[in-house]
Amino acid sequence: MTVTTTSEGTHTEEAPAGHPPTSTGLSNEKVAMWAFLGSECLLFGALISTYLLYRGRSAPNTITPEDVYDIPYTSVSSFVLLMSSLTMVLALAAIQRGDHRRVRIWLLTTGLLGASFVAGQMYEFTVFYREGLKISSNLFGSSFFVLTGFHGAHVTLGVLMLLSLWSLSLRGKLPASRSETVELVGLYWHFVDIVWIVIFTVVYLIP
Amino acid sequence: MAIVTEPPRPRQVLAPPPAPVRLLRRPTGYSKGLWGWISTVDHKKIGLMYLGTAFVFFLIGGLEALLMRIQLGSPENSFLSAETYNQLFTMHGTTMVFLVIMPLSAGLGNYLVPLQIGARDVAFPRLNAFGFWVFLVGGLFMYSSFFLGGAPNGGWFGYAPLSTTMPGHNMDYWSFGLQILGIASLSGAVNLIVTVINMRAPGMSLFRMPVFTWMTLVAQFLLLFAMPVIAVALFLVMFDRMFGANFFDVQAGSDPLLWQHLFWLFGHPEVYILILPAMGVVSEIIPTFARKPLFGYQVMVFSGIAIGFMGWGVWAHHMFASGLGPVATSAFSASTMFIAVPTGVKIFNWLSTLWRGKIRLTTPLLFAVGFVAMFTIGGLSGVTHGVVPADTQQTDTYYVVAHFHYVLFGGSMFGLFAGAYYWWPMFTGRMLDEKLGKLHFVLTFIGFNMTFGPMHILGLQGMPRRIYTYPSQRGWDFWNFISTVGSFFIAAGVLVFIYNMIKTRRSPKCGDDAWDGRTLEWSIPSPPPEYNFAEIPTVVARDDFWHRKYTEDDEGRPVVRTPAETSADVDADNALRAAVDEPDGDGDDPAAEGSQGADGEAAGDLTADATDADGAVTDGDGAGHDEGVEHDEHDDEHDDEEHEPHIHMPSPSYWPAVTSVAFAVIAYGMIYRVWIVAILGGVWLLGGFYAWSLEPATAPEEPEPEPEHSTDLEPVAGSRD
Numbered sequence: 001m002t003v004t005t006t007s008e009g010t011h012t013e014e015a016p017a018g019h020p021p022t023s024t025g026l027s028n029e030k031v032a033m034w035a036f037l038g039s040e041c042l043l044f045g046a047l048i049s050t051y052l053l054y055r056g057r058s059a060p061n062t063i064t065p066e067d068v069y070d071i072p073y074t075s076v077s078s079f080v081l082l083m084s085s086l087t088m089v090l091a092l093a094a095i096q097r098g099d100h101r102r103v104r105i106w107l108l109t110t111g112l113l114g115a116s117f118v119a120g121q122m123y124e125f126t127v128f129y130r131e132g133l134k135i136s137s138n139l140f141g142s143s144f145f146v147l148t149g150f151h152g153a154h155v156t157l158g159v160l161m162l163l164s165l166w167s168l169s170l171r172g173k174l175p176a177s178r179s180e181t182v183e184l185v186g187l188y189w190h191f192v193d194i195v196w197i198v199i200f201t202v203v204y205l206i207p
Numbered sequence: 208m209a210i211v212t213e214p215p216r217p218r219q220v221l222a223p224p225p226a227p228v229r230l231l232r233r234p235t236g237y238s239k240g241l242w243g244w245i246s247t248v249d250h251k252k253i254g255l256m257y258l259g260t261a262f263v264f265f266l267i268g269g270l271e272a273l274l275m276r277i278q279l280g281s282p283e284n285s286f287l288s289a290e291t292y293n294q295l296f297t298m299h300g301t302t303m304v305f306l307v308i309m310p311l312s313a314g315l316g317n318y319l320v321p322l323q324i325g326a327r328d329v330a331f332p333r334l335n336a337f338g339f340w341v342f343l344v345g346g347l348f349m350y351s352s353f354f355l356g357g358a359p360n361g362g363w364f365g366y367a368p369l370s371t372t373m374p375g376h377n378m379d380y381w382s383f384g385l386q387i388l389g390i391a392s393l394s395g396a397v398n399l400i401v402t403v404i405n406m407r408a409p410g411m412s413l414f415r416m417p418v419f420t421w422m423t424l425v426a427q428f429l430l431l432f433a434m435p436v437i438a439v440a441l442f443l444v445m446f447d448r449m450f451g452a453n454f455f456d457v458q459a460g461s462d463p464l465l466w467q468h469l470f471w472l473f474g475h476p477e478v479y480i481l482i483l484p485a486m487g488v489v490s491e492i493i494p495t496f497a498r499k500p501l502f503g504y505q506v507m508v509f510s511g512i513a514i515g516f517m518g519w520g521v522w523a524h525h526m527f528a529s530g531l532g533p534v535a536t537s538a539f540s541a542s543t544m545f546i547a548v549p550t551g552v553k554i555f556n557w558l559s560t561l562w563r564g565k566i567r568l569t570t571p572l573l574f575a576v577g578f579v580a581m582f583t584i585g586g587l588s589g590v591t592h593g594v595v596p597a598d599t600q601q602t603d604t605y606y607v608v609a610h611f612h613y614v615l616f617g618g619s620m621f622g623l624f625a626g627a628y629y630w631w632p633m634f635t636g637r638m639l640d641e642k643l644g645k646l647h648f649v650l651t652f653i654g655f656n657m658t659f660g661p662m663h664i665l666g667l668q669g670m671p672r673r674i675y676t677y678p679s680q681r682g683w684d685f686w687n688f689i690s691t692v693g694s695f696f697i698a699a700g701v702l703v704f705i706y707n708m709i710k711t712r713r714s715p716k717c718g719d720d721a722w723d724g725r726t727l728e729w730s731i732p733s734p735p736p737e738y739n740f741a742e743i744p745t746v747v748a749r750d751d752f753w754h755r756k757y758t759e760d761d762e763g764r765p766v767v768r769t770p771a772e773t774s775a776d777v778d779a780d781n782a783l784r785a786a787v788d789e790p791d792g793d794g795d796d797p798a799a800e801g802s803q804g805a806d807g808e809a810a811g812d813l814t815a816d817a818t819d820a821d822g823a824v825t826d827g828d829g830a831g832h833d834e835g836v837e838h839d840e841h842d843d844e845h846d847d848e849e850h851e852p853h854i855h856m857p858s859p860s861y862w863p864a865v866t867s868v869a870f871a872v873i874a875y876g877m878i879y880r881v882w883i884v885a886i887l888g889g890v891w892l893l894g895g896f897y898a899w900s901l902e903p904a905t906a907p908e909e910p911e912p913e914p915e916h917s918t919d920l921e922p923v924a925g926s927r928d
Contacts, residue, residue, distance in 0.1 A: 022405035023405050023406065028405050031330075031400070032397050032398075032401045035396075035397045035401065035431055039393060039397075039431045039435050042435040042436055043435035043436075043438060046439035046440070046469060047439055050439070050443065050465065050469075053462060053465060054454075057460045057462075058459070058460060059458075059459050059460050135446065135452050136450065136451035136452060136453065138453060138460075139453050139459055139460055139461055142452035143454070146442070146446055150442075160893075164897075
């Protein structure tokens with residue numbers, strides 16, 4: 001039991017959270033999150049493989065990536081998503097210091113940056129759709145929308161978790177002793193970001 | 208409300224978690240009856256529910272098989288229509304793989320893994336319940352298709368573009384149903400992996416774990432990585448079927464092999480997901496009844512791990528006939544033959560364990576030996592599939608059907624039947640009748656070989672799979688008839704098994720250690736109490752329980768420890784068990800730093816996660832269970848009382864069951880394109896998860912509003928979810 005708490009609920013800084021002893025010393029939640037992320041790697045691996053398999057194989061005279069892509073626009077929204085990883089780190093550092101005001105600021109910022117990314121993706125999808133790219137258009141349409149859509153759904157889920165944490169913190173239900181919860185959401189968030197780096201490269205940048 | 212354990216151990220405070228949002232009143236206590244089962248988070252009850260549900264699906268899947276065998280018993284039979292036959296073979300395969308063998312293994316793993324590693328529950332009890340309920344919902348959802356327009360009819364492998372272009376909702380039920388079952392498997396896999404990695408009793412290093420736990424662990428890792436691959440494949444099918452995507456539309460330029468690659472990249476690890484737990488069961492049973500330690504324990508474990516890794520590199524042997532090109536086929540042919548090596552190692556180790564053992568020929572051992580023999584035959588016919596020219600001839604013939612029934616029925620099911628007989632006394636406290644058990648084995652063994660042996664011949668004679676009837680001039684009549692007769696022998700065996708379960712319902716109680724077992728699960732009462740271990744045991748040896756009961760003579764034969772020896776040895780053991788508190792250089796000593804204090808003599812202390820530790824100290828032998836332990840899981844009020852230690856178990860919860868239903872709602876809404884229902888299902892799911900995560904793992908009797916200071920400390924070792 002690494003936690004030292006008193007009935008007043010104060011905590012020592014080195015204690016990450018209230019966890020009973022485990023065989024590895026890592027909390028169950030953290031091991032579970034890593035296992036889950038390992039599983040997610042295969043999910044995105046399969047989706048990205050599918051996209052790569054179908055790159056450039058669309059039926060001739062159908063819409064192509066070059067027809068619709070707006071690389072500067074997507075680069076900006078990618079930058080927004082990557083910056084949210086930074087604010088996520090700041091949120092974790094804040095809760096580990098017990099600075100609850102900054103925890104709320106950074107959690108909210110991270111959530112809003114993520115939400116901006118999702119909003120940007122929705123706008124992008126709408127534009128593409130107007131320009132004639134549908135899921136049923138060709139192989140590019142199918143694999144593009146499914147791959148980036150799955151990533152967008154993951155970001156949306158992450159935004160929900162961040163905003164939930166923010167609201168818990170607002171109501172005073174996110175004490176520093178539960179900083180590991182923030183850390184776990186952070187792990188998920190960074191994973192989703194890293195996946196986006198791969199997707200952005202594979203889908204948008206490789207000609 | 209808070210207790211503070213005494214120094215020098217670090218202090219620990221139990222403050223009540225914040226009052227949860229409650230729509231339903233939280234069930235408290237271990238209520239009996241239906242609600243008790245629905246809200247349970249006890250891994251043993253969940254394990255039994257898995258086993259019971261899977262057995263019912265086994266009967267249904269078996270019935271489907273019998274109907275098909277009746278149809279094929281004579282040529283040009285009109286007992287079943289082609290369409291019905293398609294539905295039956297699809298559902299038979301899907302049922303036996305996803306609704307029988309996987310949940311039977313999951314059930315055994317759920318029940319036994321915590322007991323074998325000395326834990327009170329799994330890492331995430333509610334997630335565990337969730338996994339079961341999602342499995343049940345997925346199974347019922349899939350079977351509801353029979354009443355809603357027809358069951359899936361495109362084969363359990365759902366080859367696209369066939370599965371994406373078939374009319375009707377049949378294959379929608381298949382793809383959504385498997386998707387739901389995948390969620391169940393994934394949550395179960397995460398849970399069991401964390402349990403094994405994190406919740407081992409002190410001294411239970413990885414290489415002291417029973418082989419069943421090891422094989423379950425490997426199988427869960429396979430599930431963890433294989434499930435997302437099939438999930439993606441099923442999503443692609445769903446997008447093709449429902450939203451007009453082109454993933455499997457060859458006219459749009461798609462690659463028809465994409466489905467096969469994704470499916471078999473999941474499907475071949477899946478084969479090992481189905482067989483590894485059964486191998487683990489057999490590795491427990493053979494040493495017990497040969498009264499010898501397992502021959503080559505490390506090699507057994509490493510070959511299991513090797514199978515787990517190599518299982519990822521052989522999938523394309525399912526696709527030799529699809530024209531992959533000579534390089535790919537050669538590589539996969541070689542890897543397929545390679546994977547027979549660790550499997551063969553296991554077979555020789557089982558035989559060596561039996562060699563010169565003091566064999567007790569009980570029903571579990573009969574089934575276990577039957578497993579070894581039948582699996583060897585299935586493994587050998589599997590090697591013939593690895594030879595590309597031979598495989599090209601065998602593809603899509605009954606030879607393949609014979610092969611995979613020898614490994615999945617002769618292998619997995621024999622192993623699971625062995626496990627059922629072996630652990631039945633632990634589940635119920637009563638023995639199954641041995642005579643009936645042997646009759647069950649004899650009927651199953653004869654019937655199995657009569658049914659599936661002739662399929663080798665039929666396959667080599669060229670009889671294709673998945674045909675609902677055949678003309679009589681092909682020379683297939685005789686062996687098909689024999690095969691049909693054999694299938695009724697199997698059915699008779701299953702009936703004997705059912706009769707046995709009913710008959711022994713009221714038989715006298717057997718002891719706690721029915722078979723003179725070797726592993727920790729036999730050291731506690733049968734059936735085990737909710738908290739499993741009154742004292743968390745401290746493990747000093749592989750086969751720790753055996754080590755406590757027996758010592759060896761000069762020739763290595765087991766000698767019962769006499770009481771005098773026992774007390775002397777217990778002292779020695781205590782020294783050993785105390786020494787376990789120090790890292791033992793094993794490389795993976797589970798002792799969590801800082802958790803075990805310096806007082807090595809008090810091995811019993813390790814129980815005391817959230818209890819008044821000092822009251823729980825015993826001699827560390829684990830023999831004194833039940834003494835002085837009040838079993839009172841939910842009464843936090845009593846925490847302050849000094850006189851008796853309490854074992855806190857996670858509280859029951861309705862949320863896992865309530866949440867799981869949402870998946871079926873979403874799936875129905877999507878299949879019938881009633882989007883409002885699908886959205887409602889999504890809200891239901893989200894709401895369920897929120898309610899779940901705001902609900903503390905252990906319900907306080909009276910929640911006190913001090914949220915800001917809540918430490919939300921979980922009493923049971925690591926049980927939070």
